[in-house]
Amino acid sequence: MNDMSEWEIKRLLREKNLYNLYYEVIYKNSTESTNDDAKKSDNKNNLLVVAERQTAGRGRYGRSFHSESDKGIYFTIKINKINNSGDVNFIPLIAAAAVSQAVCLICGIDLIIKWPNDLLCKKGGGYGKVCGILTESNASYVIAGIGLNVNNDITDFPDALKKTASSLKIISGKTYSRAEIICEITDNFTRLLRVSREQLLGEYKKRLALDTDISFEQDGAIYKGRAAGITENGNLIAVLENGEKTVIQSGEIEFI
Ligand code: BTN
Numbered sequence: 001m002n003d004m005s006e007w008e009i010k011r012l013l014r015e016k017n018l019y020n021l022y023y024e025v026i027y028k029n030s031t032e033s034t035n036d037d038a039k040k041s042d043n044k045n046n047l048l049v050v051a052e053r054q055t056a057g058r059g060r061y062g063r064s065f066h067s068e069s070d071k072g073i074y075f076t077i078k079i080n081k082i083n084n085s086g087d088v089n090f091i092p093l094i095a096a097a098a099v100s101q102a103v104c105l106i107c108g109i110d111l112i113i114k115w116p117n118d119l120l121c122k123k124g125g126g127y128g129k130v131c132g133i134l135t136e137s138n139a140s141y142v143i144a145g146i147g148l149n150v151n152n153d154i155t156d157f158p159d160a161l162k163k164t165a166s167s168l169k170i171i172s173g174k175t176y177s178r179a180e181i182i183c184e185i186t187d188n189f190t191r192l193l194r195v196s197r198e199q200l201l202g203e204y205k206k207r208l209a210l211d212t213d214i215s216f217e218q219d220g221a222i223y224k225g226r227a228a229g230i231t232e233n234g235n236l237i238a239v240l241e242n243g244e245k246t247v248i249q250s251g252e253i254e255f256i
Helices: 006-014 034-040 088-107 168-172 178-194 197-205
Strands: 023-031 046-054 072-080 112-114 118-123 126-137 141-149 212-218 221-230 236-240 245-248 253-255
Touching (some): 023 034, 034 072, 034 126, 046 178, 088 112, 088 141, 088 168, 141 178
Antiparallel strands (some): 118 126, 221 236, 236 245
16 A cells, blocks of 8 residues: 655645645655754755654654654654744644544544643553654744554564554554645644634643543652643643642653
8 A cells, every 4th residue: 555655745735724834845765763854954944754764763751762664654844933933832732632633534533642742542451652742842943743653563563562552553453544644634733833722722632631540750759640631831730649739841641
């Protein structure tokens, strides 16, 4: 199945609204990291960097992101800040909402958002990770790097990930056009850059895992509690075991 090519991505992008933003497209068969390519590019317009595989895909907190297979989506959206105002703090939420909406529309699959921007599905008694997002910024750009497992079989993942990873194909048994998903994500992302903060938070919360038991680290201590909501700044509100409320501004949570 030839479900992705530079030509197909450009063709599908032309059919999208994209809210008057123009994107250049860089398409690579193999690269170290699409985020690094986007950062290095001296593009004048906004940019999409898409790769069939990455040899040094990066995750949050210096982790690596497995991206050897040409069955996943590894791409980076780069927005030049000069022309496109928007609060950088909300880019992780915009990206998570954009991916979850695209996957719901094209695949009919409701992924769960683990704050701030992991996308999971139910797997056995726990959860499988389907998508990870790495956002980065400087004074002139913001980038959102998206790694989404699409047509991967479980045998495509290394042993260390077989228990914790999943893909859209593993969930539904079907294969999907990666080009179509990339263009739908880009269209959603562009729209969500433009909407009010209230609307963004409303759309993000539709798939955010709340009322879920979590653990997290703050100032070197591990806490347990329940994810209870998000603040108007997109931070997570947790209710601790002793009933106290706390706000998590950065870092990661675990489902327990
Ligand atoms: C995470 O789960 O910690 C975030 C993973 C982000 C992976 C994507 S794949 C495309 C882009 N290029 C990278 O090197 N990383 C991001």
